Amino acid sequence: MMKEKKIRRHFHNPLYSTANMNQEALQKVLIEMDNQLNKSRAELSMVNLQLDRVHTNLNVIKSTNSRLNALNAPDETIWQGVGKAFIAEKTGNYLDQLSEDEKGYKDTEKNLKIKQDYLQTTLEKTVNSMTKIVGEKK
Template sequence: MSIPAEALQKLMQEIESRANFSQQQLQIVKAQMAGKQRDIRLLQLTSKELETLPKGTSVYEGVGKMFVMEAMPDVQKRIESEEKGLQGDIKDLEKKFTYLETTLQKSQEHINRILNPQAAS
């Protein structure tokens, strides 16, 4: 069975554009994951520093251009909830990364199959 040259070229362009899009999205997802991991590390370091402070120490949190005194347990809870949220975001990004990797791999396989039909048999 032979596919007309026009249809084959159109199919190749579509597969290549899908592969390029997947590659770009993979880079974006990698950067987002790295950013989230940096944020988690910063939260962990902040939490560790807060644990070293004596119990009665006043803790101030930046809000816009001012600082507001917060209770240390409240700050710790906020840090923990932010960290859990970021970890959830990373899990979602890992799923997206896996999907994009699979899409890219399948696109490359299809391109190879179109360019070299004897190898597919």
């Protein structure tokens, strides 16, 4: 008794058997890839926006840190705005909080850059695959 070999066709590589696909199936694959492309573009746009905000926050922290170090001694009292109120705090304590915030933003920046790279690679590969499919179709 011979065992049947099953051929697996993965969506990740639609070029595997495009020559054998009929037009309708090919069109469905292209539509699905276009949907994925649009989704990846939207996600990439959001990641870029988030990265811009993280960079803005890091610049504010850097500027605040340098100004406080230049103008105040660590034991001097400063006023930190919290909502509609102000809280008295020692400069050293506030700088420590800024340092913790900076670490958090740098971690976020690292993760967003990884996601950005992944999405850019996904976009490039999807566009290349779609171009190859359309090229084979002609």
